[in-house]
Amino acid sequence: MKDFGAFKASLNLKLRNCGLFILNPKERTFLNRKWKSWALIIIYYIVFYTCLFGSLCGLISLVMYGFINDKVPTLTGQQSLLRLNPGIGFLPPVDANGPLIRTPLFDTEDETNYLEFMTKYLQNYERSQTDCDFRTGRRINPDINVACKFPLDLLGVCSDPRQVLNADQNLCVYLKMNKVTHSTIPTKPI
Numbered sequence: 036m037k038d039f040g041a042f043k044a045s046l047n048l049k050l051r052n053c054g055l056f057i058l059n060p061k062e063r064t065f066l067n068r069k070w071k072s073w074a075l076i077i078i079y080y081i082v083f084y085t086c087l088f089g090s091l092c093g094l095i096s097l098v099m100y101g102f103i104n105d106k107v108p109t110l111t112g113q114q115s116l117l118r119l120n121p122g123i124g125f126l127p128p129v130d131a132n133g134p135l136i137r138t139p140l141f142d143t144e145d146e147t148n149y150l151e152f153m154t155k156y157l158q159n160y161e162r163s164q165t166d167c168d169f170r171t172g173r174r175i176n177p178d179i180n181v182a183c184k185f186p187l188d189l190l191g192v193c194s195d196p197r198q199v200l201n202a203d204q205n206l207c208v209y210l211k212m213n214k215v216t217h218s219t220i221p222t223k224p225i
Contacts, residue, residue: 153196153209160187 058065065073166176167183174183187194193207 150196153207157187157194157196160185 056067059067063069068076166181167174169183169186169189190207190209192199193209196207199207
């Protein structure tokens with residue numbers, strides 16, 4: 036029985052020492068450090084991480100706003116995800132839960148949504164003067180950084196969605212190429 040008593044006493048002593056390591060009220064320590072030491076450590080890490088965060092934000096903003104040009108895409112051609120295959124989008128956007136296009140007739144709510152969206156979208160293209168001649172393929176404005184405005188009269192009947200819907204309840208689907216350009220494209224044909 037002596038062995039068990041000695042073991043129990045040593046276990047109690049170890050548990051007491053462990054408890055005193057965590058919190059010692061006589062020496063006023065927590066995890067074997069005084070409260071002043073803990074306050075200095077916390078202040079140090081707050082200042083350190085604040086300076087680290089500030090310097091990283093400064094470097095990121097310097098790179099983003101100082102060196103990277105917003106007007107030129109960095110990945111064109113083979114570097115881009117498109118791999119020289121420009122994407123095609125179609126308009127009007129379709130409802131994900133419904134059929135792609137309801138033909139030949141669709142209800143007035145769909146018709147109203149279609150007309151509102153297409154009228155608003157095609158307003159950006161309503162300009163009398165364009166920068167390019169799409170019939171001959173020549174640029175009127177020699178600056179390649181200025182995008183060509185597409186004339187609506189080339190769309191024929193689809194240039195005004197209201198006329199198409201009023202005529203025979205058909206609708207137009209518009210295909211649109213995504214823009215992938217670079218500022219070093221030659222202006223003269225090769």
